[in-house]
Amino acid sequence: MSTSDVVTGPVVTGIGVCAPTGIGVETHWQAVLAGKSGIGRIERFDPARYPVRYAGQVPGFSAQDRIPGRLIPQTDHGTHLGLAAAASALADAGVDPADLPEYEMAVVTSSSSGGTEFGQHEMERLYRHGPSWVGAYQSIAWFYAATTGQISIRHGMRGPCGVMCCEQAGGLDVLGQARRLVRLGARLVVSGGTDASLCPYGLVAQLSNRRLSTVDDPARAYLPFDVEASGYLPGEGGAMLIVESADGARDRGAGQGYGVIAGYAAGFDPPPGSSRPPALRRTIERALADAGVTPSDVDVVFADASGVPEDDVIEARALVETFGPGSVPVTAPKTLTGRLYGGGAALDVATALLALRHGVIPHTVGPTRLAPGCDIDLVSGEPRNTGPRTALVVARGHGGFNAALVLRRSGSD
Structure with missing residues (x-):
């Protein structure tokens, strides 16, 4: 769909x-x-x-x-x-x-x-x-x-x-x-x-x-x-x-707002040592299904981007398995703020909504060389004026929490 x-x-x-x-x-x-x-x-x-x-x-x-x-x-x-x-x-x-x-x-x-x-x-x-x-x-x-x-x-x-x-x-x-x-x-x-x-x-x-x-x-x-x-x-x-x-x-005359909350899903990782895979890919897939969109509909991913090498590889793998290698722009503006815990993903959503409103994908400041296993299209150097209409925001919490939220630009129905 x-x-x-x-x-x-x-x-x-x-x-x-x-x-x-x-x-x-x-x-x-x-x-x-x-x-x-x-x-x-x-x-x-x-x-x-x-x-x-x-x-x-x-x-x-x-x-x-x-x-x-x-x-x-x-x-x-x-x-x-x-x-x-x-x-x-x-x-x-x-x-x-x-x-x-x-x-x-x-x-x-x-x-x-x-x-x-x-x-x-x-x-x-x-x-x-x-x-x-x-x-x-x-x-x-x-x-x-x-x-x-x-x-x-x-x-x-x-x-x-x-x-x-x-x-x-x-x-x-x-x-x-x-x-x-x-x-x-x-x-x-x-x-x-x-x-x-x-x-x-x-x-x-x-x-x-x-x-x-x-x-x-x-x-x-x-x-x-x-x-x-x-x-x-x-x-x-x-x-x-x-x-x-x-x-x-x-x-009440508020118009169309910043954007639409189109899809959401949550998951939880299996315990350490389990033979089951991390839950992130499945969480992303469920959020996309909940929004009624396909991977090709997503124009940008706001990544969790923990900065912990093994976690970064898990997230990159989930994105590659969902969207394909380097096939969707990925960004992490949180390198400008640090991880804000309970406030971090909410700020990512605010930034994603502004990106949809202004038609700009903000860049990620800091990273210059992708690590092995991170085969993603990380937006760096400068913002991209590509007119995104649909964004995926990904977040993970210490202890195994996973969540994904799909946003659409207002008026994109």
């Missing part, structure tokens, strides 16, 4: 970005097109004693300027970013939540770490001064669902609310859930994710997976699919998106 035969699905009508590439949709998009990296030496604490000293950090973010003051001491930095991105997404969509029925608005976000930095500070108070020094908000600020809860409270959204904890894959899983909620009658869903674990406790926790790059050069530390790939760099931030039915968006 071709894209011309696909029934219109839920549309994304608003995007809010708080990422290392900048705050706001246009700032982020221009940084991506220019290949402007948001990775630098970690500034939220002194990283000198740690093997990883570089990360993607949101520049110029001031919680005081973007969220109600009373929420700042009650919530973690990751939730601050999520609240700001959600407010920006609602404004971008032209939505005033007060105009909609409160039980017809939902919130589903992705989280990998919860309020790590907030929790570290409270634990420091506990160890140094005793239990009476631990604030009451520790009981909620550390929680994975804190961002979902705070967004729903701030905007009066009392429909189905939830959080998905699937590491990087969660940023696609929540959009799959948002699509399901719209189909079940939700008027509007705030979805996406932001994470922020750039504190000593959070960094040490991330180091335990042995996938972070310790290369002491920010330009060469995160090189997915490259012969010098050595892991990835962490980052903070992400994106929030507004998902609505196509009819609902048109009825």
Whole structure:
């Protein structure tokens, strides 16, 4: 079945970005097109004693300027970013939540770490001064669902609310859930994710997976699919998106939005040592089938691009087996931000939607020589003005999570 035969699905009508590439949709998009990296030496604490000293950090973010003051001491930095991105997404969509029925608005976000930095500070108070020094908000600020809860409270959204904890894959899983909620009658869903674990406790926790790059050069530390790939760099931030039915968006004058969520699938890898193959290829195939498209319909793949050599080969093999060697452009703008965990795939979706809207495939900054086994058409050097209409976004999470999301340019039915 071709894209011309696909029934219109839920549309994304608003995007809010708080990422290392900048705050706001246009700032982020221009940084991506220019290949402007948001990775630098970690500034939220002194990283000198740690093997990883570089990360993607949101520049110029001031919680005081973007969220109600009373929420700042009650919530973690990751939730601050999520609240700001959600407010920006609602404004971008032209939505005033007060105009909609409160039980017809939902919130589903992705989280990998919860309020790590907030929790570290409270634990420091506990160890140094005793239990009476631990604030009451520790009981909620550390929680994975804190961002979902705070967004729903701030905007009066009392429909189905939830959080998905699937590491990087969660940023696609929540959009799959948002699509399901719209189909079940939700008027509007705030979805996406932001994470922020750039504190000593959070960094040490991330180091335990042995996938972070310790290369002491920010330009060469995160090189997915490259012969010098050595892991990835962490980052903070992400994106929030507004998902609505196509009819609902048109009825309120929002037009066609950024694009259509056409297909989604999730999978889980077999345990280590199993004779069964990784789940990624099958997950991609199921997402394409769900969207009613064939591999030849896909114009660009936004890769998971872990930067871990064995993972890169698995992903490249899944793409080659699905599309053929070098037959679809593959890109990974996340080399400009680092991997943002719960926020990373949501930011990839935002970038993919902008690529479809503007007819441009952004390039991947960093890799120069593809590693053996990575027989893909990695877009490098500069963006390609090829007018993509259909995009596939791939994400994997530590522990075996896999997800794939198919997006179509609005008006491409």
